[in-house]
Amino acid sequence: MSIQKTPVIDLGCCNQCGVCIDVAPHVFKINDAGYVDILSLDSYEDDEDILEAVKNCPKDCISWE
Numbered sequence: 001m002s003i004q005k006t007p008v009i010d011l012g013c014c015n016q017c018g019v020c021i022d023v024a025p026h027v028f029k030i031n032d033a034g035y036v037d038i039l040s041l042d043s044y045e046d047d048e049d050i051l052e053a054v055k056n057c058p059k060d061c062i063s064w065e
Helices: 019-023 048-056
Strands: 006-008 028-030 036-038 062-064
Touching: 006 019, 006 048, 019 028, 019 048, 048 062
Parallel strands: none
Antiparallel strands: 006 062, 028 036
């Protein structure tokens, strides 16, 4: 059984710029408190949009766990 990687956001450095939401709206959203949430998916691996969001995050606060 393989362990699946999941994207995580360091909310301490996230400035809610919205790049991740623009690139991968099926994965990232702003919650009612104004922070970025990661939506629950069966698998995050091999999702090019997530890789683009990680690459384009201006604060480098999206990583894999």
